[in-house]
Amino acid sequence: MLATSVDKMIFFLLLFFLGSQLYMKGQEGFELPGGTKKDKIKFELVNNLVIIPVELNGTKLSFLLDTGVNTTLVFSIAENDSLNLNNAIPTKIRGLGAGGSIDALESKNNTLQVGEAIDKTHSLYVIFDESLNFSSRMGVPVHGILGYDFFKNFVVKTDYTSKKLTLYNPKTFIRQPWRKHEAFDLEFTANKPFVTVKISEENGLQNIPLLIDSGSSDGLWLFREKNYISETPKNYFDDFLGLGLSGNIFGKRSKIDEVVIGEYRLKNVSASFPNQEALRNIVFFKHRHGSIGAAILKRFTVFMDYKNGKMYLKKNSNFSKPFYYNMAGITLQHDGTVTVKDVQDFRTGSLNLSQSDRNNGSITIPVSPTYSFFLAPRIVIAELRVNSPGAQAGLKKGDEVVSVNNKLAYKYKLYELSALFSSKENKTIYMVVERDGKQIKKKFKLRRIL
Numbered sequence: 087m088l089a090t091s092v093d094k095m096i097f098f099l100l101l102f103f104l105g106s107q108l109y110m111k112g113q114e115g116f117e118l119p120g121g122t123k124k125d126k127i128k129f130e131l132v133n134n135l136v137i138i139p140v141e142l143n144g145t146k147l148s149f150l151l152d153t154g155v156n157t158t159l160v161f162s163i164a165e166n167d168s169l170n171l172n173n174a175i176p177t178k179i180r181g182l183g184a185g186g187s188i189d190a191l192e193s194k195n196n197t198l199q200v201g202e203a204i205d206k207t208h209s210l211y212v213i214f215d216e217s218l219n220f221s222s223r224m225g226v227p228v229h230g231i232l233g234y235d236f237f238k239n240f241v242v243k244t245d246y247t248s249k250k251l252t253l254y255n256p257k258t259f260i261r262q263p264w265r266k267h268e269a270f271d272l273e274f275t276a277n278k279p280f281v282t283v284k285i286s287e288e289n290g291l292q293n294i295p296l297l298i299d300s301g302s303s304d305g306l307w308l309f310r311e312k313n314y315i316s317e318t319p320k321n322y323f324d325d326f327l328g329l330g331l332s333g334n335i336f337g338k339r340s341k342i343d344e345v346v347i348g349e350y351r352l353k354n355v356s357a358s359f360p361n362q363e364a365l366r367n368i369v370f371f372k373h374r375h376g377s378i379g380a381a382i383l384k385r386f387t388v389f390m391d392y393k394n395g396k397m398y399l400k401k402n403s404n405f406s407k408p409f410y411y412n413m414a415g416i417t418l419q420h421d422g423t424v425t426v427k428d429v430q431d432f433r434t435g436s437l438n439l440s441q442s443d444r445n446n447g448s449i450t451i452p453v454s455p456t457y458s459f460f461l462a463p464r465i466v467i468a469e470l471r472v473n474s475p476g477a478q479a480g481l482k483k484g485d486e487v488v489s490v491n492n493k494l495a496y497k498y499k500l501y502e503l504s505a506l507f508s509s510k511e512n513k514t515i516y517m518v519v520e521r522d523g524k525q526i527k528k529k530f531k532l533r534r535i536l
Contacts, residue, residue, distance in 0.1 A: 126251070129251050130249070134384050143198075157211060244390075247404065283296055356411055387400045417469035463496055465487045479528045511532055
């Protein structure tokens, strides 16, 4: 499954930088049915991330669409007993985090369908580690990640404002949107797309090649702190950055004064700097400086044309919006379920309308209470930033959230809470948590650091 965090930039950072050992050859790949020129697919946008419906060997699932991975990953198979996998053999993979490599299965010759596009010889990796429960952090079901094997056979348009993905058959693709879009050359390393952008440093704007990573909800991830991080004046804070394949990722958060992508200029861009412990198991490619994440990509309509090595961007209504981060310092996740008792009233007896007329229109309706019970997601504090407003208010890691701003916690989506924690500076948050069987009321104000 996939994950979520509480950070508007977002809530959670799904950054999977897998090494080139995951590259597979000899796949026929996705195809649209004969004569089909394009196919539109609605997606769910969660914390800037694109979640698409898929069918794997006939089982309906939800996958994250991620330009930052070069093969398909599947999680939490135990929850999908009907899922069949073909030709599976044990293997090991690794990713960001301090935990090293993890056990997995490599499975070949599966049927994977996205919209009308079908790949009948799809290879993938299956991960059974229960700690990699990304859905609990995302707040929506996410069973896997789809990357290069999907993008390579289409011209793929991602419209972040309409939440629609359009697949174009490159053989019949005639319409040229490029007159209104700026074109960028892509360079591929281990089937991952890189583009050169300009980032402001101490010595002015510098050209830097970055991975295009739609599976990261942040703005930028940079792997070198030099020329960006300053102690005097201090321009960063330490934080939990996200959950990687090899464990939790911690590091620094900061802001970059300016990022220039072609003719587009973005100001005060959110940037994360993972610590070396999280990076030590990664095999880096030459000139790998970091990644452009979805907090930047969502500000454009994006065309990816892998076959011709091109990316086309056109700014959308998100372009001028500020880059946010989680000012509460609280990362939430789903942790099991709780039983909720809902009280409703229903009418009993009959109404005497003639009597109501004699009482100047007033009327008494006989009612009786009825109760319904249902299971709702249990929301807990998974991470808590040191000296954050939440920590200073007395909240603790593991607290169960009962309500936020007088609204029951289960009535929120996790990404709604992410947006709430990343909204206006000095906004007051009223939170009720349960700890050791007792409910505790806490109050704090969101505080901007950067």
